[in-house]
Amino acid sequence: MNKIYTSRISYTLLCLMLCLLFQPAFAQKATTAATITKLDAYYQKALKDWDVPGMAIAIVKNDSVIFAKGYGVLNNKTGGQVDANTLFGIASNSKAYTSAALATLVDAGKIKWTDKVNKYLPYLKMYSPYVTENLTIEDLLSHRVGLKTFSGDLLWYNTTYSREDIIRRMQYLEPEYGFRDGYGYSNLMFITAGEVIEKVSGKTWENYIKETFFQPLGMNRSYTSVNDLKGVQNVASPHGFDKDEKPVATTLTAWDNWNPAAGIFTSVTQQAQWMRLHLNRGTYKGKKIFSENASRHMWQAHNPMPVSKGAEEYMPSTHFTAAGLGWFVSDYEGRKQVYHGGGHEGMNSRTVLVPEENLGIVILTNSMSSIMSPLANYTLDQFFGVQNGKDWSQVSLDMMAKAKKQQAEAQAKAPKEKKRKTKATMDLTAYTGTYYSELYGNATVTLKDGKLDLQLAPAPALSGTLNHWQHDIFDLDWKNDFALLTPTRVRFLIGEDGTISQMRLDANNPDFHFDELKFVRVK
Helix, strand or coil: CHHHHHHHHHHHHHHHHHHHHHHHHHHHHHHHHHHHHHHHHHHHHHHHHCCCCEEEEEEEECCEEEEEEEEEEEECCCEEECCCCCEEECHHHHHHHHHHHHHHHHHCCCCCCCCEHHHCCCCCCCCCHHHHHHCEHHHHHCCCCCCCCCCCHHHCCCCCCCHHHHHHHHHHCCCCCCCCCCCCCCHHHHHHHHHHHHHHHCCCHHHHHHHHHHCCCCCCCCECCHHHHCCCCCECCCEEECCCCCEEECCCCCCHHHHHHHCCEECHHHHHHHHHHHHCCCEECCEECCCHHHHHHHCCCCEEECCCHHHHHHCCCCCCEEECCCCEEEEECCEEEEEEEEEECCEEEEEEEEHHHCEEEEEEECCCCCCHHHHHHHHHHHHHCCCCCCCHHHHHHHHHHHHHHHHHHHHHHCCCCCCCCCCCCCCHHHHCEEEEECCCEEEEEEEECCEEEEEECCCCCCEEEEEEEECCEEEEEECCCCCCCCCEEEEEEECCCCCEEEEEEEECCCCCCHHHCCEEECC
16 A cells, blocks of 8 residues: 555656656747747837838857847848748857867967967058057957048958058058057958958968868858859848938949958858857867867957946946957946947948857848848847836837937038128139058049049049039039948148148048048149
8 A cells, every 4th residue: 555655656756757857848938939939020120110021130149049030031122032041141240250260270380379460461551650569369350440430441451452452551551540459340350350361271261261160060152252252142132321311222333352350241141150159169069169168268358448428338247348359348237248240331230149148149131231240139138038118119110210319400500601792712613633551551633524524543443533622622523422431522732832731531431531541742
């Protein structure tokens, strides 16, 4: 009797234990499925709210791709459905590939993070001999060399300059702050890092990335140049904005000289494999590609960045932000996140990793909107179980609408610009000639059919007609309507002898510093 009773008790306890053991797994699957359904609906709504032509999103959790889907169209003129295999330019998300490539060379004992760059690139010169002699590989990857954000980017934009040409011209860039004493986002330093990889490995940056990462990760539809996309199907078209701020389809331009900073094209399905590699600290499907030590080193805070009052109000749970090596790091809702964004001409993207949650998110778009960060934040909130979290998409849209309204009100209150009846102070032939910038090279101004034409010699695609505005200032009507170009004026300066001696380009452009091109007339 006792024996039977004991057995029944044991059997009951065993069943209870099994239920307790497996219930979390069942509950977790149900919770994840519900979360994905909620996120899918949120993404679809956000696509319409932000008026984004197309985007694709993938989520990695616990070394599995649990979600990968495309939304919208490849091109808002010609259509075509975006899916999880659609190719986008990931732009500066490429920087993590360059850093990881250097990590593999560190693991192999071929370089050290603290090596001086001029050990490998003796032609390198910076704004001071001290910086030239002490610039390290770590400095290249952490935005602390002393240059302001985007300084010198006109050297790669549509130019025929090689990477070595760009590096040789960096000596003419003026610092914004002390060496290792601040933050200034630098594409040029990653171009330089790409040249270090080529020097040490004996392979082009492009081939090294393909052999070291694309092949072992099965990323067979990932590319390192716009030129590689010829004949490839399912490629998203970039979109800029028209005068009414509506998306308008444009075409991709090949800028191979910037590839180590921003040249990769891939899909969310393929980028998900890249996230798996990093979340597994350099190991993919049992194969070690870079070491755990290298992973930790890339994700350290190498260059602290300020958190503004506005940023605190927008995201109260973030207390620190810093540049790692090819990544940024910060805290969010009590967890460390490792992330980077990307901005191609007509495509924006974001990759976010949360190591302690084994969670990764990639969002690729064919738009120049800022939809990626709100969607990433909302996705994190859902996986973190944040109670009463923000509707990040709507919050961001409201902030932009408020800023736009304030700008419109300020413009309405500003004095109306009267139509000018002035004419150029000199005959148009007086402005013609060749102008030289130590940093950039030549620019020519010629007279054609009664109009002045400007041509930037290093960039054949950058030219336009000058229409007189007032005095010795002309509006530049760019020949090519590139998405990253903004209204620009050309200002001519008169020398002591009363003739035109210099030329400046003035533009309120968030991506390019035209004021760095100090042109002096040479003939």
